[in-house]
Amino acid sequence: MNRPDVKLYFKKLEFHDGINYTIRLQVFCRYYEIPQFVLEHEHDSSCTNFGGLNKAMELAYPGFTNDKFYMNSYVTCLGFHT
Numbered sequence: 001m002n003r004p005d006v007k008l009y010f011k012k013l014e015f016h017d018g019i020n021y022t023i024r025l026q027v028f029c030r031y032y033e034i035p036q037f038v039l040e041h042e043h044d045s046s047c048t049n050f051g052g053l054n055k056a057m058e059l060a061y062p063g064f065t066n067d068k069f070y071m072n073s074y075v076t077c078l079g080f081h082t
Helices: 036-040 050-060
Strands: 019-030 074-081
Touching: 019 036, 019 050
Parallel strands: none
Antiparallel strands: 019 074
């Protein structure tokens, strides 16, 4: 199978065995609609709830705030297995 080169960059290189997720500002589900099972498998243990995820998003995306604009932003939830 031909696969394009895909590179993901992480601010915090923390992964657990099994399924991991990473949340990125992109184009699929709305931020506030991220399912709980995705947060439970977030690769960064400090991001398994919206409070921790909000802090990480503020560091990764300068200008990100916990306001209506960003809560309605579309994000991509990428699942991967380690």
